[in-house]
Amino acid sequence: MINFSAITSSTHSYNFHTHTQFCDGHATIQEFVEEAVNRQFKHLGFTPHGPLNVESPCNMSRADVVPFVNEVRRMQAIHASAIHIYAGMEMDFLNTRQFTELTQSTMAAQLDYRIGSVHFIPAFDDTDQYIDIDGRFERFKPKMSLYFHGDIEAVVKSYFNQQMLMVETGGFDIIGHFDKIGLNASLYSTGIDQQPWYDRLVINLLEAILDHGYIIEINTKAWQQHNRFFPNQKYFPLLKKYNAPIIVNSDAHYPALIDSGRPEALQLLKLC
Ligand SMILES: [Zn+2]
Numbered sequence: 001m002i003n004f005s006a007i008t009s010s011t012h013s014y015n016f017h018t019h020t021q022f023c024d025g026h027a028t029i030q031e032f033v034e035e036a037v038n039r040q041f042k043h044l045g046f047t048p049h050g051p052l053n054v055e056s057p058c059n060m061s062r063a064d065v066v067p068f069v070n071e072v073r074r075m076q077a078i079h080a081s082a083i084h085i086y087a088g089m090e091m092d093f094l095n096t097r098q099f100t101e102l103t104q105s106t107m108a109a110q111l112d113y114r115i116g117s118v119h120f121i122p123a124f125d126d127t128d129q130y131i132d133i134d135g136r137f138e139r140f141k142p143k144m145s146l147y148f149h150g151d152i153e154a155v156v157k158s159y160f161n162q163q164m165l166m167v168e169t170g171g172f173d174i175i176g177h178f179d180k181i182g183l184n185a186s187l188y189s190t191g192i193d194q195q196p197w198y199d200r201l202v203i204n205l206l207e208a209i210l211d212h213g214y215i216i217e218i219n220t221k222a223w224q225q226h227n228r229f230f231p232n233q234k235y236f237p238l239l240k241k242y243n244a245p246i247i248v249n250s251d252a253h254y255p256a257l258i259d260s261g262r263p264e265a266l267q268l269l270k271l272c
Pocket residue numbers: 090117119176177
């Protein structure tokens with residue numbers, strides 16, 4: 001297991017959430033490594049969206065897991081003197097059975113670490129479909145009437161319920177962007193994330209995360225466009241108060257964005 005707290009307390013020159021052409025990223029592992037080395041990063045972790053049995057163009061295939069790890073190891077050997085490179089995975093939680101199976105079926109690949117993330121919730125009907133609610137708002141909005149009867153409060157509650165089940169299931173090291181639904185939900189219904197019931201969902205989840213000892217990702221992907229971190233910066237003082245283990249990741253899909261929003265988040269954390 002990587003000693004994340006030793007890394008994050010000794011340097012800010014890292015990113016442990018990166019997507020390449022092995023899933024929905026837009027560059028090769030080599031291109032990301034070159035960018036990171038140019039920026040004098042000391043640690044770079046790759047986290048393709050893990051294989052899923054539901055239709056999803058964003059996720060890697062099962063056949064690609066071992067070639068992905070091999071390519072990371074090959075790059076590590078070439079760049080060993082400049083940077084530490086790690087093979088991780090961003091694992092989607094659909095349900096306890098699927099998540100446990102995914103953890104077990106990828107064990108042989110000897111990943112260095114895993115991020116657990118929720119991007120899907122079950123449709124509000126009896127079709128057993130899981131709907132991606134993580135994408136851009138233009139894609140999210142029509143799904144509200146198609147799959148969720150327009151009930152945004154129920155969508156938010158279902159999302160946090162999925163997170164809670166994932167936390168209880170385990171099999172990962174870092175919890176990814178744990179209140180990301182807050183962005184699409186507040187674009188759909190302004191101020192929904194300011195409601196007391198919403199806050200309680202976040203805080204209950206945060207306490208469960210801490211009880212289980214996961215590292216909390218502060219995800220900076222939306223900072224440039226939406227001035228919002230995941231978790232929302234309004235929770236930073238609480239993270240500090242709880243002395244939560246934190247890692248600041250850009251969730252980059254392009255090499256140029258490898259550090260996007262990270263200096264701002266790190267600066268804000270320092271001021272809390
Ligand atoms: Zn994600």
